[in-house]
Amino acid sequence: MLRLRFAPSPTGYLHVGGARTALFNWLLARRSGGVFILRIEDTDISRSTEEAIEAIIEDMRWLGLDWDEGPEVGGDHWPYRQTGRAALYLEAAHGLLEEGRAYRCFCLPEELAERRERAAAEGRSPMYDRRCRDIPAEEAAGMEKEGRPFALRFLVPEGETVVEDLIRGDVAFSNAEIEDFVLLRNDGSPTYNLAVVVDDLEMRVSHVVRGDDHLPNTPKQVLLYRALGAGEPAFAHLPMIVGQDGKPLSKRHGDVSVGRFREMGFLPEAMVNFLALLGWSLDDSTTLIDRETLVANFALERVSSKPAVWDDDKLTWMNAQYIMALGDEELARVLMPVMVGAGLIAADDEEARERLQRAAPLIRERIKVLSDAVPLLAFLFGEVEVVDDSRELLRGDENVSILRETGKRLLELGRFASSDIETSLRDMADELSIKARKAFQPIRVAIAGSKVSPPLFESMEILGREKCMQRIARALETAREG
RNA sequence: GGCGCAUUAGUCUAGUUGGCCUAGGACGCCGCCCUCUCAAGGCGGAGAUCGCGGGUUCGAAUCCCGCAUGCGCUACCA
Numbered sequence A: 001m002l003r004l005r006f007a008p009s010p011t012g013y014l015h016v017g018g019a020r021t022a023l024f025n026w027l028l029a030r031r032s033g034g035v036f037i038l039r040i041e042d043t044d045i046s047r048s049t050e051e052a053i054e055a056i057i058e059d060m061r062w063l064g065l066d067w068d069e070g071p072e073v074g075g076d077h078w079p080y081r082q083t084g085r086a087a088l089y090l091e092a093a094h095g096l097l098e099e100g101r102a103y104r105c106f107c108l109p110e111e112l113a114e115r116r117e118r119a120a121a122e123g124r125s126p127m128y129d130r131r132c133r134d135i136p137a138e139e140a141a142g143m144e145k146e147g148r149p150f151a152l153r154f155l156v157p158e159g160e161t162v163v164e165d166l167i168r169g170d171v172a173f174s175n176a177e178i179e180d181f182v183l184l185r186n187d188g189s190p191t192y193n194l195a196v197v198v199d200d201l202e203m204r205v206s207h208v209v210r211g212d213d214h215l216p217n218t219p220k221q222v223l224l225y226r227a228l229g230a231g232e233p234a235f236a237h238l239p240m241i242v243g244q245d246g247k248p249l250s251k252r253h254g255d256v257s258v259g260r261f262r263e264m265g266f267l268p269e270a271m272v273n274f275l276a277l278l279g280w281s282l283d284d285s286t287t288l289i290d291r292e293t294l295v296a297n298f299a300l301e302r303v304s305s306k307p308a309v310w311d312d313d314k315l316t317w318m319n320a321q322y323i324m325a326l327g328d329e330e331l332a333r334v335l336m337p338v339m340v341g342a343g344l345i346a347a348d349d350e351e352a353r354e355r356l357q358r359a360a361p362l363i364r365e366r367i368k369v370l371s372d373a374v375p376l377l378a379f380l381f382g383e384v385e386v387v388d389d390s391r392e393l394l395r396g397d398e399n400v401s402i403l404r405e406t407g408k409r410l411l412e413l414g415r416f417a418s419s420d421i422e423t424s425l426r427d428m429a430d431e432l433s434i435k436a437r438k439a440f441q442p443i444r445v446a447i448a449g450s451k452v453s454p455p456l457f458e459s460m461e462i463l464g465r466e467k468c469m470q471r472i473a474r475a476l477e478t479a480r481e482g
Numbered sequence B: 001g002g003c004g005c006a007u008u009a010g011u012c013u014a015g016u017u018g019g020c021c022u023a024g025g026a027c028g029c030c031g032c033c034c035u036c037u038c039a040a041g042g043c044g045g046a047g048a049u050c051g052c053g054g055g056u057u058c059g060a061a062u063c064c065c066g067c068a069u070g071c072g073c074u075a076c077c078a
Helices: A014-033 A049-062 A086-098 A109-121 A137-145 A192-202 A212-227 A258-264 A270-278 A291-297 A312-325 A329-339 A351-368 A370-381 A390-393 A395-411 A418-431 A437-448 A455-462 A467-480
Strands: A003-006 A035-038 A102-105 A153-154 A160-165 A167-175 A182-183 A207-211 A233-240
Touching: A003 A212, A014 A035, A014 A049, A014 A207, A014 A258, A014 A270, A014 A291, A035 A049, A035 A291, A035 A437, A049 A258, A086 A153, A086 A182, A086 A207, A102 A291, A102 A395, A109 A182, A109 A329, A153 A212, A160 A212, A160 A291, A167 A212, A182 A192, A192 A212, A192 A329, A207 A212, A212 A233, A258 A270, A270 A291, A312 A467, A329 A351, A329 A370, A351 A370, A351 A455, A370 A455, A390 A437, A390 A467, A395 A418, A395 A437, A395 A467, A418 A437, A418 A455, A437 A467, A455 A467
Parallel strands: A003 A035, A207 A233
Antiparallel strands: A102 A153, A153 A182, A160 A167
């Protein structure tokens, strides 16, 4: 049984890189009928916050990445955050010390930083020089008793460590390049390398799938697993996600937080599809892939080892595809909070909700993100303000006569249905010997306040005869004012 | 500095063991069609000597070496 985990550190919101990592782990778990674990990596207490944890959980839920063990759902390896698991790390570290696989280091962080700087300046290797390794055990114990603070360092053995990576193949590291890294800080707290290994071991994680910025750290962890007398899990290091300039994705590239994409009106299904394609592909030609297909086909074998570049245009296009696939009711349902958020509809306005229901199909093919609906539909839910560069279409003899005649015909119409409106107004255009496309523009401006709008006649039907008449009248007034 | 990873069109990518690649798909772009505006849709088009230089081979985007470039790691951050 595969056991996978996503282990974010709650120092901020969930960004798209983390979301991609979470998704790949989730897909692997679902594909194999395995277990997906969410674990909060908060060993850095000063930078971790509860708000960040909540935000991450919310975004994971929004993306539909449910976990089988972790915060809010429990599991056999509780707690699923590192604060609260201190005893485990201490136990492992002391075991290592007793076996002589780790040693006390009394160097102070400031001294180390200074030495590192000097070494760099002199062109020497900045690695820890192991000066505390040879302090005799009794002496070290004595210093400990005196109350001298110390960190616990791992004694890196000689040799070579090979990381068997499922995506990159075997990657060899010479142990001589790995310094005796710190396991326990001088305040007794565990470092990342110790905590992940102990947690992944205790949680029986079978596959560690994470960003490839962790690859150089992996030999340290492999060494730790072995020192602890355990086998290591399988590793897979995902390529980084970079911006179009090849630099790691950051705020400079615009929005990188999952929450922002949600706010802008991206659909979770589109995000999931897009994220999946960041480093993975189904075949040589499929781009639109639904969740079920993803779950049924995802495999590490088809994960690329080169950096994945974030392409905003493609995400936007993809989102539009998913919006177009939505049914009428579904579309209206997801649009509702957006309209409410924009202040165009009151949350409890049932009549407006129904109007939105009728209007939604008109804009399905015209929006790429949900928030695009706001400017397009505003004229149906509030008063219109004719945008300046459209004003000219209300002036001039021809336009004025079109508007007058339109007003007359709308009044005389029996049923105020789009097909009847269209028939009548086309007849009008014929009678006035004006091309349809030319005749309808002033009407559009009068009704929607803009040269661009959803289909005119359907919009008029939804707006209703009274409102339409009012707007035609308003437009004629504007024309008269010059 | 050391170690590691990567390098296919403006962009995202396919190309698992070298020949079916005269390099496939998609975004974007351009043109035409459709059309009440804008979209959507249909059809067509431009765009890659597969980072550079060697080598192995009958044959290399695919294997090897070197170089260049980019990125990551090198913390008592994760």
